[in-house]
Amino acid sequence: MPELPEVETVRRGLEKEVVGLPIRGIEATYPRMVLTGFEQLQKTLQGQTITGISRRGKYLIFEIGEHWRLISHLRMEGKYRLAVLDEPLRKHDHLSIKFDDKQLIYSDVRKFGTWELILTDQLVSYFLQKKIGPEPTYEAFDEEIFREKLKKSTKKIKPYLLEQSLVTGLGNIYVDEALWYSKIHPETRANLLDDRSVHELHDAIIELLQKAVRLGGSSIRTYSALGTTGKMQDELQVYGKAETPCSRCGTKIQKIKVGGRGTHFCPTCQIKIG
DNA sequence: TCTGCTGTTCCTAA
């Protein structure tokens, strides 16, 4: 499910459903996905109450009591859903948190998603170490700093944005969208972007992700789970639109490969420089 | 059956 808007939508759903509930037990059919160890997680969280759900970039953070934070990353296909207590786990369900009268199930076909239990004290250093950049808001995402970083790099802009270090939250869908809005070719080297382009890109990222959050994210492959009823997929301009006309100029949207990822762009609006 | 594709991230090697 995972770019920032989808993760934020899941966060809001979880917040409504599980905050304030004491954890009665945790079950795993795939304990290996708990990188910090399933047994310790089970022992530590038994009886503790979920006090909040927060988010940093694409990471969900379960706040558990004062001292513990459970960091959940959905990667490509992780999903949460609520179920009655006696519902058995299905094929791709890996973990379940049991409450008094319901359970929260984590399901993930590709098993890429992870859970990590850390002390609250370690939260800041966790994200520092992963080099997670600022949140995509006007307050946190400073255009000057963005411009200076871009100026010092010859990386292609698309893969660079996917690193999460310039700004966090973009994935393969929204990065293509943001580059289309700011009329930048995805293979443009970062240091070749002029100030005007950088400005447009900066604002496009913020506006696009904020709009996607407002619309509840994009639901591309969906079934009943928290955060899967978004409307943003109807607003996409290039992602998944290969061979259809660009809404700005009518040219057919092209699909190429950049940094190993499928990449959609308008060859007329997004001219390659350099 | 085989290939290539998929909303992510991390690691290695050149």
Add this chain to the structure above:
DNA sequence: CTTAGGAACAGCAG
């Protein structure tokens, strides 16, 4: 430092 490529895993389309 940069990039490319592959790995983790499973399913789907052609």
